[in-house]
Amino acid sequence: MTSVALPRSVAKLCNHSGLGIGMQLSYSVVDVFTDSCFGGNPLAVVWAPEGLASHLMQKIAHEFNLAETIFLLPPRHDECHVRTRIFTPQTELPFAGHPTVGASFILGRAGRAFGRAITSDVLLEQNIGAVHAELLTECDAVVGGIVSSPEPLxxxxxxxxxxxxxxxxxxxxxxxxxxxxxxxxxxxxxxxxxxxxxxxxxxxxxxxxxxxxxxxxxxxxxxxxxxxxxxxxxxxxxxxxxxxxxxxxxxxxxxxxxxxxxxxxxxxxxxxxxxxxxxxxxxxxxxxxxxxxxxxxxxxxxxxxxxxxxxxxxxxxxxxxxxxxxx
Structure with a gap:
């Protein structure tokens, strides 16, 4: 099987005899818009390889059964740190604020994405276009994020x-x-x-x-x-x-x-x-x-x-x- 080089063991292709497991994807769950565990809105953040099928992303989002699951993929545009896709349990969304804030928090804590350093700002390539997020920090630790509107109201x-x-x-x-x-x-x-x-x-x-x-x-x-x-x-x-x-x-x-x-x-x-x-x-x-x-x-x-x-x-x-x- 082929190995996929992604951040923090993002994805591994493997052949587990008897288990039939062909791919492993790393994920995090983060509570967004809260400073207390088990408050706010839970979000699944999944590191994904380029080419992961849309129907499989939808199945994964349905499996988590959270309001949204966001997938982090290699960017297609040089100015962006990451490309994302956002799914509810039933459908894909072009943009959503709570996944963007949560993903920015995860990316800020990681400090890098797909070979690029992340410091105070994150630019996320989404279906709606490029979305800017500012990292919230306290005592040099990333504690959240602030998302600017991607479109005029x-x-x-x-x-x-x-x-x-x-x-x-x-x-x-x-x-x-x-x-x-x-x-x-x-x-x-x-x-x-x-x-x-x-x-x-x-x-x-x-x-x-x-x-x-x-x-x-x-x-x-x-x-x-x-x-x-x-x-x-x-x-x-x-x-x-x-x-x-x-x-x-x-x-x-x-x-x-x-x-x-x-x-x-x-x-x-x-x-x-x-x-x-x-x-x-x-x-x-x-x-x-x-x-x-x-x-x-x-x-x-x-x-x-x-x-x-x-x-x-x-x-x-x-x-x-x-x-x-x-x-």
Missing amino acids: AIGPDVDPELIARACNLRPDQIETSRHAPCICTCGNALVFVEVTSEEALSQASPVISEFQQHLPRERAIGVHLYTPSTKEGVDYAVRMFAPMVGITEDPATGASNLSLVGLLTALAPGNTLRTSYRLEQGVQMGRPSQLRGDATKLDGVLSEFRIGGHCVPVAEGTLNIPSSFQ
Whole structure:
């Protein structure tokens, strides 16, 4: 069998007599948007050789059964440190914030990827394009990452508040429309953004699958992102995200949708030139509290930059044994 030279024994092709194992891939599990183990949003990060089949990546993501699994592959463009592909248990995504933050954390801790040193910044080649991440460090140790939006914020059409109420098991009067009606926004993944009237309403919400299937298919938006001002000290907004049509009934911490939320709130804020920052909490109802930090800059009425980030905690490392029959 042929050996594949990748970082930290990323992949080995082997012939284990009787086991039928044809490939071994190194992986890490990291909790993203938390500084405590078993909080935040767990993520599988898999080092992969060039040419690993898409259907096999999808099977591996389904096996982990986490919100997302990200694969690290050799870059195709010299300016990037790594190429990535991101999968939910059911589908591939062009971009997602929590895998990008978690992968940047793993890459920063490794210090190298595919022969290139990594210091304070990581450039990841993703299906959406090149994505920039800044490493968060404390006492010279990498503790997390901050991801910049890969695309300008696009604010799309409004969505019927009564439809959203039905889809999220809420009453129509629990949908707040004074700041904006429910609307589809994207900076890489389209979601419906909905302000609700209270933290009580936020806690009460739950996805009604039949309504998502009929009115919110993933071709329209991959999920619904609910938010409301928080009364908790140190938190500006409490948020939840439902995406059952891509295999995520609820997500404990959603980087891409909170990135869009930071952009949306800043775009709607009064003033033509300002810099904002937001402290967001998610995952409380799931028993996986997550803390995200976002910031944005608006210049002459135009949203010029917006970012999302947070801490990460390593949880596990291991090896995936891939049978020869799956290659």
